[in-house]
Amino acid sequence: MKENNSMSQYLGYIRKENSLFIQQIKAYAKENHVPIIKDDMASLMTVLLQMAKPFRILEIGTAIGYSTILMMQALEEVVDISRVKVTTIERDDQMVNQARKNIHQSGYENQIHQIHGDATDVLQELCRKQEQYDFIFLDAAKGQYLTFLPDVLYLLKKQGTLVSDNVLQQGDVARSRFNVPRRRRTIHQRMRQYLWEINHHKQLSTTVLDIADGATISIKIQE
Numbered sequence: 365m366k367e368n369n370s371m372s373q374y375l376g377y378i379r380k381e382n383s384l385f386i387q388q389i390k391a392y393a394k395e396n397h398v399p400i401i402k403d404d405m406a407s408l409m410t411v412l413l414q415m416a417k418p419f420r421i422l423e424i425g426t427a428i429g430y431s432t433i434l435m436m437q438a439l440e441e442v443v444d445i446s447r448v449k450v451t452t453i454e455r456d457d458q459m460v461n462q463a464r465k466n467i468h469q470s471g472y473e474n475q476i477h478q479i480h481g482d483a484t485d486v487l488q489e490l491c492r493k494q495e496q497y498d499f500i501f502l503d504a505a506k507g508q509y510l511t512f513l514p515d516v517l518y519l520l521k522k523q524g525t526l527v528s529d530n531v532l533q534q535g536d537v538a539r540s541r542f543n544v545p546r547r548r549r550t551i552h553q554r555m556r557q558y559l560w561e562i563n564h565h566k567q568l569s570t571t572v573l574d575i576a577d578g579a580t581i582s583i584k585i586q587e
């Protein structure tokens with residue numbers, strides 16, 4: 365998001381290297397134009413997970429499993445990984461298949477439950493089953509975040525963490541709608557509503573960070 369190249373180069377230089385396997389998935393993503401979390405977001409997620417030590421995680425937007433595996437690797441450094449369960453939702457067939465391969469190779473197959481479907485339906489199903497999560501990572505279609513929010517809040521345990529990625533839309537969100545190209549105005553309006561809602565929701569305490577593509581971290585402070 366920030367256009368401070370020398371700073372981001374420096375921060376990239378001092379950042380700890382990821383495992384070779386994670387680097388390979390990242391290279392595949394780059395080659396095949398799969399959108400995955402940026403390095404600064406990945407390191408934020410690592411620290412957040414290691415602080416929160418969640419055992420039940422929900423990810424909305426698996427893509428090829430990059431962030432899913434990264435979350436497991438982060439947690440393995442601080443908790444008994446056999447106790448961790450990640451449920452991850454993806455609607456795109458090709459992504460689901462590639463994620464399946466990566467997850468199989470990662471060795472975390474027993475801990476990761478992939479659900480192939482549209483999050484709109486899957487979240488409702490999870491609510492019906494009264495599932496509960498300590499940590500929810502929202503990284504799917506930006507225009508749907510607001511629609512997902514009631515279910516996400518229902519599924520999140522009290523004191524649980526909600527992280528959403530891609531919330532600043534390359535800076536669009538701060539611009540007046542008239543300065544945003546017409547084709548991006550609906551998404552612009554929805555993201556503004558989402559950001560307003562999570563910042564003012566009585567169940568949430570939220571901070572918005574201008575890192576990577578923009579991220580929010582919220583804690584569910586009330587049932």
Ligand SMILES: C[S@@+](CC[C@H](N)C(=O)[O-])C[C@H]1O[C@@H](n2cnc3c(N)ncnc32)[C@H](O)[C@@H]1O
Nearest residue numbers: 400401425427430431454455482483503504505
């Ligand atoms: C930004 S990518 C996820 C990247 C992944 N979290 C990572 O960092 O490795 C977003 C993914 O969400 C999926 N997606 C978008 N809207 C969705 C929905 N309503 N239900 C399920 N998957 C969705 C897309 O197909 C895409 O693969």
